[in-house]
Amino acid sequence: MEGLSSKGVLSHLSVLAVQTKSRRNPPQQSTRVKELKAEAEALMMRREQLKAEIQTHKSLQRMRLSMDKGEEEMDEDSENSQLLQLMAKHSQLKDLLYAHHLIGGYDIIKTSLGKGVCVSVTTAYEGVYLDTYNLEIDLKPVLRITRHNVPPFIPLNELAEQNNIQTNIKAFLDVLSQHLNAHAGRKQQLKLVKERFPSVDVMESNVLCSILVLMFTVPRQKTAVLCTLNYSDHTRCLPTTVHIQCEGRTVSTDNQGPPSTVYNPRLCVMSMLSIRTLKHNKFKCPSFIY
Secondary structure, eight states: OHHHHHHHHHHHHHHHHHHHHHHHHHHHHHHHHHHHHHHHHHHHHHHHHHHHHHHHHHHHHHHHHHHHHHHHHHHHHHHHHHHHHHHHHHHHHHHHHHHHHHTTTOEEEEOTTSSEEEEEEEEEETTEEEEEEEEEEEOSSSOEEEEEOOOTTSOHHHHHHHTTTTTOHHHHHHHHHHHHHHHHHHHHHHHHHHHHOTTOEEEEEOTTOOEEEEEEEETTTTEEEEEEEEOOOTTOSSOSEEEEEETTEEEEEETTBOOSSOSOHHHHHHHHHHTTOOOOOOOOOOOOOO
8 A cells, every 4th residue: 555655756746846847847848839939930031032133133134135135136237227227338339330431521510509519620731720611500390500610711601502512411421621721731832831941921812812823932043933823723732833923024824734834844843842732631520629
């Protein structure tokens, strides 16, 4: 009995000890639970933060990809645009070259109003550029010269009609260039005579420089000679007829055949050399700003 009672007491004591221990543990367990909950909440917040960062990184990556793709497209568009510009410029240059060939190499530009063109004709003599003449030509409804600075003694309208400017503007410009260059050459010859030969007196000349009358003295003989140069062909700078008078005797010659009367050929040669008449070559126009 004593043994049973002692076992009962011990078991009862153990139960009491367990109960006592269980009564002491709840505060510790509740604290641990709170800590775990707080840690779980922190982890959840960290998870949400990481999700937000991942989403941000994805958005940035998508933006970079779209920007890179846009730049590539822009580069392609830029290259295509440059290629198109080069093709357009090449086509424009071909058109200008063709137009330049059609008008015989004369400089031509559009007028400010865009309704016509301006053509320049440059004159030269013995490799020296002289005067430049400009013509403003309306293209529609018909070709018509509206303004120009061609000298009035050049028959501009007559040349336009004779060479049919409506159908062959190149022929008209060629003939006009011949007239202008021939006049410039004759005028330059007269200038050279005055500058290089002070002993030669210019007795007579006209605006067109188609007639020159010179007075000079034959070296050593002290003989006065009157030389008349006649330029009947206004498209040339060489005289067509040379008429020399000396002490009542006359020699006439032209540049297409022998003299009609041979008196003193040396005088004819001297008269020709005195004005340094060299064959004049046609020059193309330089760049022109109207």
